[in-house]
Amino acid sequence: MADIMNGYGSEHHMNGAHGNGNGCHSNGNTSFTDSISNGHSTSNGINGAHRNGYLTYSDGKTSSPKMGSHNQEPYDLICIGFGPASLAIAIALHDQKTQARALFLERQPEFAWHSGMILPGSRMQISFIKDLATLRNPRSKFTFLNYLREKNRLVAFTNLGTFLPLREEYNDYMAWCASHFEDCVKYSQDVVSVAPIGEKPIQNWAVTSRDIKSGQEKRLAARHVVVAVGGKPNIPKAFPQNPLGPRIIHSSGYSSAVPKLLNDKNKAYKIAIVGGGQSAAEIFNDMHSRYPNSKTSLIIKGSALRPSDDSPFVNEIFDPSRVDSVYSMPAEVRKESIVQDRATNYGVVRLELIEHLYETLYHQRLQNPSEAEWQHRIIPLREVAGVEENKLGEIYLQLKNTRTGMVETTAGFDAIIIATGYVRNVHETLLKPARGLLEGKSCQVSRDYRVQFKEGAIAKNSGVWLQGCCENTHGLSDTLLSVLAVRGGEMVKSIFGEESHAVNVIENSVRKYTDAIVKDIVNGLRAKDGSNGQA
Template structure:
């Protein structure tokens, strides 16, 4: 896996594996393949210019919502040198972290851990490469490999060839239709037009938000709660606007958390689609539109103190839907039309800026793979995360982070990264090259 030259064009060379994106999912796969001594020619393409994990939500005081033991490797091999505990040891902070008496490091520290691991794989990743398409390469009537087309930061197109492809490109911000054409990326610098950003760009725009006047945060989940508290600390007046009736606590109880275990993936996958969907709905409040209870307590205390002081610095506009949004040319902000869901009352509110904490959608793979559609069966993704292809197409197409409907709620999270990486690595190598090959094959077949 070492010594592969930087991406300069396909030049007829066919890699064993190419990866789209180099976030935690494909990083975990890179680690698994290296530790298996798989001997594959591998290269990853990452749109960002460096490794970063949710960089614009690394807020002061924000903590992980899962245990540090669910790092890139520990569930697969606790002795790996890429574990979070070894990272702490190498940084000289292991005893200090133990003194914190917590399983939940800060989000900034976990990002630093991931970056520390990623730095060991710089030779396998081309940063600043935006993949635009995956195309079949025909040899007679067969498709033994694919061409991955990408653009660099200067807009120059590059490409490479690979027998297998794994897409771990993450998600794109979900923007409500009423804000179409208004959203821009936060830069932290003043620019023309109203400031409407997605939470994905929050920290980059925080300075501008602090000067914008009253801010509307649209949403009622974890990101909305964290952004509200951060803006409150910056002295910004905020309205939380949401369709829901109240902030709901995340269910992190032990039995509920078992839906994120690796064994549960195999169980869920083996069920009929309708039963899978029922279970996903039943456990929806373990991950979506919910907030850590300590944040709910902190926000409630803020609003209670407002009542004590008889002030209205912040507003909580639950059971309200934004039905229209437009720039307010006179005041330089935005006008939002809010419809009350209890009675249908319509009110208009003026804001200096809007932050959309409205979640994400995971469809990047659909656009990238559009040229491959004639070679896909349209059936369900396999248990090993491989898309089914028609006879004659032997190129392997794998998905990471876009298989929630078949593999469960953990698919978009960090919880199963080591096991999923192991399963894909076994599929790519046929289980060969592993120091604990038989044990790994048995573990995989048992799920």
């Protein structure tokens, strides 16, 4: 089963990135791009700050413009969100030595990936080889293996004999990658809109963000904008919306919110978890150890928890090359194909966890045949039809039987955890000012994730790209981690053209030539010493 991506640990921020007056840095020491360049702009009209002849991402000490000002030089790229999708783009920009001034705007106060679901012992559901770089460039400094080497854990990790790291470790890997680009990221920035600037054809976009701490709004201009804000919690209609209420928590905030709400680990809390997927099952399982005296109920729509299909042939659904074939399908065929493949990622649970939970419930059956008296229960064939709260703060759920239609009211719960996934439509709100330029009523994207605008509306060296919200056109892998390394490179190529790729081709050719010379020298020395070995 492929692992979930993004979350609003995805992407938002503002102000020009500063780096000791020298532009955007990697790890504070080397230039983000370290480009082999004389500092001239490329044919794409990319202009940037110069640093020792290199083109860098930030504008050095240039302060951010005031709200509404567009007199400053536009950024070549602003990415809205700095989660895994945008991080993969940053890494691809670095690896391909792309000359550009780029800025990443992130809503969270620091880099975090599904921090609410970093549970003890939870593992990734994809191989570490599908990291943020390896499938595109195994020699990248941002591979998971190089991360292990830098952390002095490479040999120890090999002794684990697994391709599936702990989720805690993989989150640390991505945070380590993100730390190299701190001067190009502005955190605690909530982007509120992306609007076209000037008359057709549009050459620049105004990206407006609000500082979460101060409330101040600022606006920056960019030629290219990537919207990669991840998903927002999917809240069933029966529950209160905005806000949920103090005792109702979405799974995205589970790890941080639950300990504050239920602060006595020994108390016999009554807790309900709503959802039938991996996150719901993990929370249900975690509650058993986190609150050993609690009484927990897992409420699911289906008749039983169902296993994910991560067999080798089925897993090819998530191969980067599969995106081409999915996108080229007729719309109806593609829709049916995605529906058929949903068991790989939606509403399913890894088999090992299902077996563990069944064993837990069986042990209760062994001690007490009356299921109604069990401490932990799975309640199938139910959906929440209503929510009520009494004066004591207890929450009652009205559960509708999905087969008979009958409705029953539960006993009171101290907390409700909603694990019903995410919706990915934030981009529609952000791009509302540009709606009149779209080809259709909603955002449609081409194969390279570029938003399709009316002919002549947008200049050739300008555009908007979407990430993590294109499942209907690009397949199930769109919201997942599996394709990020390759997709990051595709995005750089789509936005900036072939120039960035050309640098890598030259470098690879030079490396091969140098390796050949070294090999000849070594073999020559061995021949001189009388050795028969070959390098």
